[in-house]
Every structure is written in structure tokens, then in C-alpha cells.
Amino acid sequence: MRIGLIGLGRIGAFHAGTLSDMPAIDSLVVTDLVPDRIKDVADRRGAEGVDSVDALLAAGVDGVIIAASTGAHPDLILSCVAAGVPVLCEKPVAPSGADGAALLRRLAGTGVPVQIGFQRRYDAGIAAARAAVESGELGRITTVRSTTLDPAPPSEEYIAGSGGMFRDCGVHDFDIVRWITGQEAVEVYATGSNGGAAFFREYGDVDTSAAIVTFAGGALGVVSNTRYNGRGYDVRLEVHGSRDSVAAGIDDRWPIRSTEPGATHPGGEPHRFFMDRFEPAFRAEFETFLEVAAGKRPSPCTVADGLEADWIAEACTRSAAERRPVRIEEVGVLRGSVARVFGPFHLQV
Numbered sequence: 001m002r003i004g005l006i007g008l009g010r011i012g013a014f015h016a017g018t019l020s021d022m023p024a025i026d027s028l029v030v031t032d033l034v035p036d037r038i039k040d041v042a043d044r045r046g047a048e049g050v051d052s053v054d055a056l057l058a059a060g061v062d063g064v065i066i067a068a069s070t071g072a073h074p075d076l077i078l079s080c081v082a083a084g085v086p087v088l089c090e091k092p093v094a095p096s097g098a099d100g101a102a103l104l105r106r107l108a109g110t111g112v113p114v115q116i117g118f119q120r121r122y123d124a125g126i127a128a129a130r131a132a133v134e135s136g137e138l139g140r141i142t143t144v145r146s147t148t149l150d151p152a153p154p155s156e157e158y159i160a161g162s163g164g165m166f167r168d169c170g171v172h173d174f175d176i177v178r179w180i181t182g183q184e185a186v187e188v189y190a191t192g193s194n195g196g197a198a199f200f201r202e203y204g205d206v207d208t209s210a211a212i213v214t215f216a217g218g219a220l221g222v223v224s225n226t227r228y229n230g231r232g233y234d235v236r237l238e239v240h241g242s243r244d245s246v247a248a249g250i251d252d253r254w255p256i257r258s259t260e261p262g263a264t265h266p267g268g269e270p271h272r273f274f275m276d277r278f279e280p281a282f283r284a285e286f287e288t289f290l291e292v293a294a295g296k297r298p299s300p301c302t303v304a305d306g307l308e309a310d311w312i313a314e315a316c317t318r319s320a321a322e323r324r325p326v327r328i329e330e331v332g333v334l335r336g337s338v339a340r341v342f343g344p345f346h347l348q349v
Contacts, residue, residue, distance in 0.1 A: 001025055004061035004085075006053060006076055007068030008032040008041045010154075011090065014275055018236035018282055020045040024290050029059045032068075057083040063293030064088070065117075065286070068166075069161050071095050073304055076102045077303075081112040088286075088294040090117040092171050093306040095163060097314045097331055100307040107303060113292050115299040116306035118175045120235075125248030129239050130180050133220055137240030144180050146173035146236040149229035151255075151272060153207060154284045156199040164205045165192060165225055166316040173223040174213065174316075175301075175309035180239060183215035184308065189325045190316035196228050211316045231255040232270030233277050253277075 005016055012032070019028050028047040032038050042049035050056050056064070057079065064080045066073060066089040069146050074094045080087040082106060091099040093116060107114065132138055143323050148169055154162070162168035178185060190191070192206030200207045213221035232255025237248045255270035271277040291297045310333040319326040 002027045002063045002294050004029045004056045004064040006066050007033055008037040012067035013041055016041045016045045029056050029061055031056045038246045070262035072165050081110050088115040088117055088289040092167055092310050093303055097311045098312050104303050113299045114303050115289055115292055116301045117279040118301055119278050119285045120172055120176045123281040126237050129237055129246050129248050132246050139243030141181055141241050142218050143240040144177045145222045147224045147236045148173055150227050151229050151233050159203055163315055165209045169225050170223055171313045174312040177221035181215050181219045183217040183219055185213050185328050186216050186310050187214040187325055187327050188315045188319050190319040191328050192320045197246035216333040231272045235277055
């Protein structure tokens with residue numbers, strides 16, 4: 001297959017390496033707003049570099065992966081769909097829930113598949129946790145804990161356009177706790193703090209956050225995020241049920257140090273960032289997208305799914321700012337009209 005890649009920043013350049021090594025991809029076409037990035041990735045990965053999105057879409061691609069900045073997501077998705085090209089877009093769907101809902105309405109009836117990039121759904125340990133929930137072996141799900149602790153903050157330039165901690169970082173956790181429980185969020189309570197770089201506060205952001213998500217079925221989601229975890233990149237998921245509990249991400253590379261006498265676990269080199277922690281998951285996600293692009297299966301993570309995670313993030317942002325619980329319906333005012341157009345959202349694997 002011939003695949004296009006839009007956006008060659010930190011994650012886009014990483015994706016280029018993964019995509020160029022996949023046997024099912026015969027050729028890779030890349031573009032970015034920065035010409036030097038195009039040349040660099042094209043030279044290193046043997047890709048074909050083009051100077052615009054229009055040129056990429058005219059290059060005969062079978063599918064496109066969008067790794068550009070959040071603000072560009074809606075227009076890029078619409079351009080791909082207008083060209084009849086299936087698309088996988090990195091999270092979040094759009095800069096706001098309202099923007100995402102507007103995009104969803106414009107996509108109604110197009111028939112071109114769109115997949116939102118939440119690679120944790122393809123992590124082997126997390127997928128096994130969901131299977132345990134679905135089998136019923138855990139009993140009634142009481143609590144799901146999801147953690148994302150970055151080893152160091154991104155640049156000020158990145159934070160300026162990221163959308164904030166909850167929408168940029170926590171949205172991964174919000175999607176996965178929703179996916180794991182199979183329940184919709186109804187209310188959140190969130191808080192945050194700043195103890196690191198001054199630019200977080202300057203952009204109205206936080207560098208450390210916590211959120212409690214109440215789900216319709218009674219399960220509680222507990223989400224913890226920070227930009228400062230010096231020991232490494234710590235992404236874990238715990239699922240606690242009335243009969244049993246399971247966890248993903250607790251292996252020998254778990255970046256934590258036990259203080260129990262004689263404890264030797266974990267003893268491996270800690271994960272340093274998403275590149276090493278989730279490389280197999282990204283590859284599995286792209287393999288799934290190739291099946292979607294080939295018409296062999298529907299999108300497993302739709303724009304509607306991504307929008308649900310965005311609304312949770314938006315509610316958390318409001319909760320932290322106003323220091324109060326926030327109902328999802330307060331920010332997801334368009335949720336009902338979207339559901340009437342597209343039907344109930346499906347938590348697919």
C-alpha cells in the first residue's frame with residue numbers, strides 16, 4: 001500500500017520510522033509545514049517528500065496518517081475525506097468539543113473511514129485487561145486507575161498549542177478508562193498544580209493533575225498525570241473488580257523503586273518515553289488502519305469515540321479551573337444531537 005503522513009514533528013518523525021519498516025507499505029509520502037523536516041525524514045526513511053497536503057493527496061495514496069498539530073486536525077480530516085482517502089488522525093479530534101461535534105456533523109454520510117489514534121487500545125497488556133473485564137472474571141468493576149507520568153516536559157512551543165494537560169496528555173487515559181469499563185462518563189472532578197517551568201502557568205496549564213471520573217454504571221476512574229517523573233515514563237492501568245483485579249504496565253521496566261526490604265522488582269532499565277513503551281502498540285494500530293483503508297474492517301476508534309474522550313478532558317479543564325465537580329452534559333451539550341445523527345457510540349476493539 002501507498003501511505004501518506006502529514007506532520008513530521010516529534011511523533012510524526014517517530015511514526016515515519018515505524019511505517020517505513022512495515023512490509024505491507026510499499027511507499028511512504030510525507031509532508032510538513034517545515035521544508036527541512038520533509039527533507040530530513042525523506043532522506044532518513046527513503047520516503048517521498050512533497051511540499052503540500054494537496055500534493056500528498058494527489059500522489060495516489062491509499063490512506064493518510066495525520067500527526068500535525070491539534071488545531072489542524074479538523075481541516076486535514078475533511079481534506080482527506082473529500083479526496084476519498086481513509087484517514088487515521090492522532091488525538092485529540094479537535095481543539096474543543098464543539099469543534100469536534102461540528103466536524104462529526106460534516107462527516108455524516110461521507111462513507112470514508114476515519115480512525116482516531118489512541119494506541120493504548122493496541123497495547124497487549126491493556127487489551128488483555130479489557131478482555132478480563134468483558135469475560136466477567138473480575139466481577140463488578142469498582143475502580144479503574146490510569147496513569148501517565150512523563151519523564152520531562154515538552155517544549156514551551158509545544159505547550160502553547162497543546163490544548164492543556166487534560167486534552168493533550170490525560171485524554172489518552174480518559175479514552176482508555178472509558179474503553180476498559182464499557183461505560184460512559186457522567187461527571188468529573190479534577191485538580192492540578194504547578195511546580196515546574198513557568199510557561200505552564202503562563203498558558204493557563206498545569207504540570208501535574210489528578211481527576212476522578214464517575215461512569216454511568218457506577219465504576220470510578222482515577223487518572224493521574226505529570227510532566228515531571230524523573231525515573232522514567234510511567235504508564236499503567238489497574239482494573240479492580242469485586243472478584244479479581246488486574247494491571248497492565250507493571251513489568252521489569254516499570255519506572256519505580258520499591259522500598260520494601262529485599263525487593264528486587266522491577267530491576268530492568270526504566271521506560272524512557274512513549275517511543276519505547278508503545279512501539280509495538282503503534283505498529284499494531286497502523287496494521288489495523290491498513291485493514292480499515294483496504295475496506296476489510298470498520299474503524300475501531302471513530303471520531304465519535306474520540307469526541308467522548310475530548311468531552312471528558314474538557315470537563316476536567318473546567319473542573320480544575322472552577323474547583324467543582326462538572327457533569328459531562330455541561331460541556332457535551334451537543335452530545336444528544338450527535339447521537340441522534342450517528343446513533344449510539346460503540347466501544348469497539
